Amino acid sequence: MPNPPRLRAAALTASAVLLSAVLAGCGDDSKDQDLTAQKLSWKDCPAPSTAEGGGDAPSPLPNGDEWQCATLKAPRDWAEPKGDTIDLALIRAEASGDESRRIGSLIFNFGGPGGSGVTTLPAFGEDYAKLRTRYDLVSFDPRGVGRSAPVECLDDLQLDAYFQQDATPDDAAERTKLLDNTKEFNAACEDNSKKVLPHVRTTDAARDMDLMRQVLGDDKLHYFGISYGTELGGVYAHLFPERVGRAVFDAVVDPTEDSEQGSLGQAKGFQLALDNFAEDCVSKTEDCPIGDTAQDVKNRIAKLLKDLDRTPIPGVGLRKLTQTAATSGIAQSLYSKDYWEFVTDALEQAYDGNGSGLMFLADSMNGRNEDGTYSNLTAANIAINCADDKARYTDDYVEQKLPEFRSASPIFGDYLAWGMVSCTDWAVAGAADHPDVSAAGSAPILVVGNTGDPATPYAGARRMVEALGAGVGVELTYKGQGHGAYDSKNKCVQGAVNGYLLDGKVPAAGTVCS
Structure with missing residues (x-):
């Protein structure tokens, strides 16, 4: 995304x-x-x-x-x-x-x-x-x-395309595409929901x-x-x-x-959860099917994501499992220990060239229903965050921050850092740097x-x-x-x-x- x-x-x-x-x-x-x-x-x-x-x-x-x-x-x-x-x-x-x-x-x-x-x-x-x-x-x-x-922002078909895009650009062309998609999404929100x-x-x-x-x-x-x-x-x-x-x-x-500190904190939090997941997998009495050691589990995930960045694999229907979709699916699975067995199976499938398991997890994160329709989860999420958060980050600023985010999480750092451009060109000014409680x-x-x-x-x-x-x-x-x-x-x-x-x-x- x-x-x-x-x-x-x-x-x-x-x-x-x-x-x-x-x-x-x-x-x-x-x-x-x-x-x-x-x-x-x-x-x-x-x-x-x-x-x-x-x-x-x-x-x-x-x-x-x-x-x-x-x-x-x-x-x-x-x-x-x-x-x-x-x-x-x-x-x-x-x-x-x-x-x-x-x-x-x-x-x-x-x-x-x-x-x-x-x-x-x-x-x-x-x-x-x-x-x-x-x-x-x-x-x-x-x-x-x-x-x-x-x-309301994009329609269902537009959202399918939106979530297939590369959220972690590696070069100038990919960065331009990311920013263009952000502007398109935000403009659609303004066009369709200006009053609210x-x-x-x-x-x-x-x-x-x-x-x-x-x-x-x-x-x-x-x-x-x-x-x-x-x-x-x-x-x-x-x-x-x-x-x-x-x-x-x-x-x-x-x-x-503020929103940058929150995103960096999440990079650390999701990395910690991934570390715990990997340790849990290899500590079981049966062999862990996705790695021999905790570090091996994480290395294989990192390699999978790198490979998907170059060549997506079949996902669900006509949609491919991209690097971004796989990262979303893995993140989704870390919300509960109950989901760890599902992501283990999904990773096994992905290593064999079948991306459907991780794609279903990503769909859950994104609010996509089985019939291809979407809830307004993403639209509401971005609208409320952008109305609350005063900061507006540029792509140049994110580039400067990438080393810090990657240090916090080799798996989720880029993904969360680039998420900070969500409110670029948003129609409504953000209220504050952080809430007063x-x-x-x-x-x-x-x-x-x-x-x-x-x-x-x-x-x-x-x-x-x-x-x-x-x-x-x-x-x-x-x-x-x-x-x-x-x-x-x-x-x-x-x-x-x-x-x-x-x-x-x-x-x-x-x-x-x-």
């Missing part, structure tokens, strides 16, 4: 649920009305649209209850709260326990930016069954995503959540944020510290880094960092705690692999998180789970 979404943005659930997009209208029918007084009309959820990933409507919950969906009206421009509105898509599972013990709604954001909470929450609903005993579980498509005024592009910043989504809190009837916002959802939660806490209830941040984005006066926020996290490296959790301010962030460490800790099903992590969200028991700062 010529300008891949920043990998921190690929949500915890990227390969399990492919996300986003049905048009939601912008209208002026809510002018002059108090949006906090609106009543939500909860109904059975429809099947996901093609752009959301297709498939069937959410299956009933284990006790037979149905998922319910509703639409919330919010100002398109929060600077003009009485102006035109947009529709935000919501989903909920009502609390299963005794009504007298119900705390309120627990709002989830699973990451991205660009991830659809309306499709993700049902896919993982059973993981949060204990939390549902005292909360309505609620999630939503943030503005710009899914059914919430989605950003200025209004998809994280600060806008945070204000949406406060409106959601009021309409749902809660005095405080109870919140579970994962990956980018931790940044969104931190921004909410900064804007509305006195309205924070019980909140958990898992797979924590470092709020002190200082939240003096907030209730305690449990901040969970995973030592083996590839997309949001572990150091970000400590920096989030420091940035939130004294007496707010409470750090918990999980010594594990993959992106996120709670869904690892580690009993220690889940016990600490459940204890806080359900009973208000704040774990001791510095608690370590393994």
Whole structure:
């Protein structure tokens, strides 16, 4: 992909649920009305649209209850709260326990930016069954995503070509092609989504959540944020510290880094995850099928990528597995240890000239559905990042930074460095170098960092705690692999998180789970 979404943005659930997009209208029918007084009309959820990933409507919950969906009206421009509105898509599972013990709604954001909470929450609903005993579980498509005024850029055929391009140029001609593709993509976003592009910043989504809190009837916002959802939660806490209830941040984005530092941190994080994957493969009792030693595994991957740069191999249908697609597929597999066996098989296939396994993983990263349609994951991801991030990097600047990125990761360095040109010539100026999450006066926020996290490296959790301010962030460490800790099903992590969200028991700062 010529300008891949920043990998921190690929949500915890990227390969399990492919996300986003049905048009939601912008209208002026809510002018002059108090949006906090609106009543939500909860109904059975429809099947996901093609752009959301297709498939069937959410299956009933284990006790037979149905998922319910509703639409919330919010100002398109929060600077003009009485102006035109947009529709935000919501989903909920009502609390299963005794009504007298119900705390309120627990709002989830699973990451991205660009991830659809309306499709993700049902896919993982059973993981949060204990939390549902005292909360309505609620999630939503943030503005710009899914059914919430989605950003639209290229069509499906154009996206196929876009993701086939070389995202790691080796010469002047390839560099020019990369920049041309970036400009084409960004121009299409402006042409197709001009009205919404200025209004998809994280600060806008945070204000949406406060409106959601009021309409749902809660005095405080109870919140579970994962990956980018931790940044969104931190921004909410900064804007509305006195309205924070019980909140958990898992797979924590470092709020002190600008986009370059974040990309470099990811290069290190994905390299660490690849190192761990290689060590795991060769440590098994059976021979590792993709290398004799951990270094051999990595050397063979590097050679494969170099060979693919010269000569792509058959992938899926008429599409070839390129160097960029293979890198995307490998990165996708590192989001969870559960995927390691799949990438092992996919690499074996690729060494034999069959790129389909890695191509399917890359399709998952890119939001491509089996029928060839795409969600708006990539479009929303780039739009939100570019609206948030002030920096605009040139190709000459990236060239200067390549040695540093390659030192951080021989496999992912170029890929992540060149991703920094994504916002070149973007139609909307970026808001800041990094988010402000200082939240003096907030209730305690449990901040969970995973030592083996590839997309949001572990150091970000400590920096989030420091940035939130004294007496707010409470750090918990999980010594594990993959992106996120709670869904690892580690009993220690889940016990600490459940204890806080359900009973208000704040774990001791510095608690370590393994």
